[in-house]
């Protein structure tokens with residue numbers, strides 16, 4: 001898919017912006033703090049209705065303003081589309097898809113597919129489990145709106161249950177209502193996560209073998225907090241049982257201690273745990289394989305190539321990995337932010353657009 005055009009109004013440091021994009025390479029060039037990542041963020045927001053940098057929508061509204069707006073025109077499966085999001089400081093965001101207002105965020109999904117790759121992502125193997133859960137969540141939400149619904153329901157119930165656990169007297173019948181719902185949404189999440197991990201494992205294993213000339217065999221496995229069961233009904237029953245058993249502990253700690261909000265992903269290279277024993281290079285290569293697999297999985301699941309946003313990532317990779325990345329990116333629309341022209345990229349893709357960013361204004365040229 002392609003992002004053909006963007007319009008911004010009072011988004012971060014952009015007061016007003018209107019740009020058309022190249023179908024291949026869009027190089028976003030500028031000094032620090034000029035608005036490069038802000039531009040990527042505005043593109044990203046149209047896929048999930050949320051930023052990758054902040055959980056607070058209002059932070060994206062330009063300082064001192066009440067509203068901020070992003071509008072993109074897309075081309076997908078040979079059809080034109082559009083997404084418009086208005087962030088309002090005092091109220092819920094307003095989202096239109098193809099000119100029609102939508103009620104639930106899950107209706108926004110499956111319109112714009114984006115993969116973002118930044119230096120942070122290179123640390124995903126080493127980082128805390130929360131980052132890996134975020135990765136799965138972000139990815140699954142894009143390809144499975146039902147996952148988005150399960151996850152947001154699970155989070156709502158979890159929050160309610162945790163608030164209730166903090167009360168002075170707890171009625172077990174009321175707690176049971178939360179427990180049943182937690183088990184239902186939680187089991188569904190576990191199954192979708194496991195299924196996704198198996199797919200991403202298969203694809204990234206092939207990519208990793210290519211990058212390392214067949215020397216390293218990468219394996220990614222799902223490490224659920226509650227034991228996995230193949231049958232969804234049994235999973236739900238086991239989940240409920242586990243929650244019941246941990247009830248005393250939960251009451252003592254005044255929080256829900258068991259469930260997919262404690263899940264993780266594990267990475268192995270040649271059967272050795274990469275998080276504990278891998279070199280920094282191995283961890284970064286595994287992260288690169290994972291990112292590239294993310295692109296393939298979106299294409300496989302949706303029939304559309306996602307748009308790839310590379311935020312400052314080129315300079316973080318050594319020559320070999322840079323080359324591998326660039327070679328993997330044919331036929332995909334790229335947005336690359338950089339403070340210096342990446343020569344390798346330009347030689348591989350002979351024509352593209354350059355956007356020179358300066359203090360929230362952008363000048364467009366070609367190369």
Ligand SMILES: Nc1ncnc2c1ncn2[C@@H]1O[C@H](COP(=O)(O)OP(=O)(O)OP(=O)(O)O)[C@@H](O)[C@H]1O
Pocket residue numbers: 011012013014030031032033034035036037038039059060061062063312339
């Ligand atoms: N809500 C906002 N309203 C106005 N300006 C903002 C807002 N949020 C961030 N900014 C400004 O945007 C600028 C940062 O932009 P951005 O993160 O896009 O920089 P960048 O060009 O990616 O820089 P770097 O190369 O350091 O990553 C900062 O100067 C910051 O003050």
Ligand SMILES: [Mg+2]
Pocket residue numbers: 036037038311312337
């Ligand atoms: Mg930046």
